[in-house]
Amino acid sequence: MDDPVIGFSEEDARHLHHPHDAALIVSIRIGDYNTHRVLVDNSSSANILYYPAFQQMKIVRERLIPTDTPLVGFGGTRVYPLGVVTLSVTVGDYPQQITKDVTFLEVDCSSAYNAIFGRPTLNSCKAMTSTYHLMVKFPTEYGVEKVRGDQIVARECYIAMLEMDDHLLAMCIEERQMVEKPIEGTE
Template identity: 35%
Template sequence: MTESQSPEEGVGSIKGKRSEQAEQARPGTVVGMIRGYTSKKRPREQAEQWSDNEISFPSTPGCQLVNSPIILEALIEGFLVRRIYVDGGSSSEVMYEHCFRNLRAETKAKLKESRTPLVGFYGEVSYPIGTINLNVTMGESKRLRTIPMEFTVVKSHSRYNVILGQTSLRSLGVIASTIHSMIKCPTANRIAIVTT
């Protein structure tokens, strides 16, 4: 709807099939046009300018390059959790049942039912126990980041406790380097380096 049109013209000029749909819609639920407005940066964007700090890795001689998975530790709801596998190819964050069982009872009570199946590398399908939102703190010394993450809790055997996937890595601003066997992420107090 342009400024010169009345509200009736913006909605009422719909012809044929569209006008039938418009008549069936409840009054006030049809939108003729949505206008976008540019605005100032949101406060969150201004407050987190430190997250734009450049992340780089040193050059490494070929003889010192490693080829092993990145396995870290982090605080999850106040518990130090070891054997966290960083998997930039995973589309979800996974917590295995053996890790979940060690959380506090009040934390475990936050588990929500989930019917979304997980498909493994070989096409095997498994159904999770549920999903749970937990605070995860990662970093080093005074350079820490804490964010909430939604974990899918699965009943499966694994040498790992947790898998961190694309969503959490993006939320943390993590850059992973397998050849350096480390991750780096921005914090309010410069770049944190976490090694395996």
């Protein structure tokens, strides 16, 4: 299809429990593995693969290309990746699927997710997302394909993130700012 029109309808949302504020969590193929708990995040400027998923995929650490560019998160916190790795990613079901080489930042910190798809991948796939419909749609040679988010898994991930120990989350954050001590005591 040369110029498909991608849209969403109420029919696309009929499988969901409404109202909801669930995150868009999908399953895709990364390398040779069906990878679950992938957060689709329009606000992320990077694709992220968490280190436990990297290890389960049995990817040798030598494939990581060093990087010293930190990820800057909420409140200005910084996370320093272990490196970057490029892996083949397949989204959709045959024949309406696309396969792309995706560069992931490898991050070694706690998360309920295995990976995050950010704008670089969404844009390269010409994908459209709808959090209301919990769906991603993208053009393929054989028409528009859709990948549904999983409301139950989204809830599980949310609860897992709430239950994570603060010290586990802090392990991946390195603040590189000098903090001044107060000159006098506060009341």
